[in-house]
Amino acid sequence: MEYRNKLVLAPMVRVGTLPFRLLAAQYGADITYGEEIIDHKLLKCERRINDAIGSIDIVEKGTENVVFRTCDQERNQVVFQLGTSDAVRALTAAQLVCKDVAAIDINMGCPKAFSISGGMGAALLKKPDLIHDILTTLKRNLCIPVTCKIRLLNSTHDTVELARRIEKTMVSAVAVHGRRVVDRPRDPANWSEIANVVDALSIPVIANGDVFEHEDFQRIREVTGSSSVMVARGALWNASIFHPVGSPIEVVKREYVRKSILWDHDIKSTKYTLKEMIMHYTSLELPEGKAVTRAENLSDIALQVNFAILELKVYKIPELTNYWFLHFEYM
Numbered sequence: 001m002e003y004r005n006k007l008v009l010a011p012m013v014r015v016g017t018l019p020f021r022l023l024a025a026q027y028g029a030d031i032t033y034g035e036e037i038i039d040h041k042l043l044k045c046e047r048r049i050n051d052a053i054g055s056i057d058i059v060e061k062g063t064e065n066v067v068f069r070t071c072d073q074e075r076n077q078v079v080f081q082l083g084t085s086d087a088v089r090a091l092t093a094a095q096l097v098c099k100d101v102a103a104i105d106i107n108m109g110c111p112k113a114f115s116i117s118g119g120m121g122a123a124l125l126k127k128p129d130l131i132h133d134i135l136t137t138l139k140r141n142l143c144i145p146v147t148c149k150i151r152l153l154n155s156t157h158d159t160v161e162l163a164r165r166i167e168k169t170m171v172s173a174v175a176v177h178g179r180r181v182v183d184r185p186r187d188p189a190n191w192s193e194i195a196n197v198v199d200a201l202s203i204p205v206i207a208n209g210d211v212f213e214h215e216d217f218q219r220i221r222e223v224t225g226s227s228s229v230m231v232a233r234g235a236l237w238n239a240s241i242f243h244p245v246g247s248p249i250e251v252v253k254r255e256y257v258r259k260s261i262l263w264d265h266d267i268k269s270t271k272y273t274l275k276e277m278i279m280h281y282t283s284l285e286l287p288e289g290k291a292v293t294r295a296e297n298l299s300d301i302a303l304q305v306n307f308a309i310l311e312l313k314v315y316k317i318p319e320l321t322n323y324w325f326l327h328f329e330y331m
């Protein structure tokens, strides 16, 4: 796994699942992070091969609840992001997935209460010894790259010091989200502070924050000096941001739905991601938005999003969770 000169899909809860990662990769993302999954959850899971659709599933034991789904196609580019506050737990969790993914990343930036109260996410930023413990434990025991994703600390000096400590753990790269923990998504990302980290380290730094169109990849590269760039919302709103020419959102939505169906994706996550795409451009109050909100299964969504342009064939495949597996053919 090479971390220089890469376009990176950021980790996004409820969004960064298999169909969306493959969508981003199709448009040119080199590295695709999965949504953050907490170690406690992973410890209750087992690995299963899903022959019906050709995926590898991490499933909650005794249930059919798929916590993480991946496939061979993305093996060399998918990064599994772990939420943790403990080195041993992190290692045990990582060992369950490490054969099927390209790298393991530790989330050190999530400001949400559930993360902080569990000592995870941004809470780690105040505990450099624990960061060291977690990263060195993973480095020593896993044979795939280990990285972490941080936010800016209160002063540039503190951010650089922390980044230097992280570098000493021999991680392969560090992603820096150019916002502080107290900042909201609407506050501008501070690219020049990312530049200070890039200057101080010799490992690759992945610059993250406020990349909303393809041209921004070059702009953030020039300001930060980082050759690799990570994008979250810009990709969520139109995953073709990774492509120099891009695609109309209607095409992107259709492709996302097609992939969701092919990979038997769960309806809740599909709806969430699709609604985010719709809301950015129009409104959930318009007919398309209302139909997606009402949808009870992937077939409802397929009919709505693809109605005019796709011929729909419906097959019944009992092994699949959704029971109805839809096969599309472009007209």
Ligand code: FNR
Residues within 6 Å of the ligand: 010, 011, 012, 013, 014, 015, 034, 035, 036, 081, 107, 108, 109, 110, 149, 177, 189, 208, 209, 210, 211, 230, 231, 232, 233, 234
């Ligand atoms: C996020 N972000 C995030 N970060 C992380 O480390 N793990 C995660 O699981 C998530 N989940 C998540 C969900 C959604 C819907 C969004 C929009 C964001 C933060 C994200 O990776 C990124 O750091 C910020 O959004 C800043 O990048 P952009 O949006 O300015 O490109």
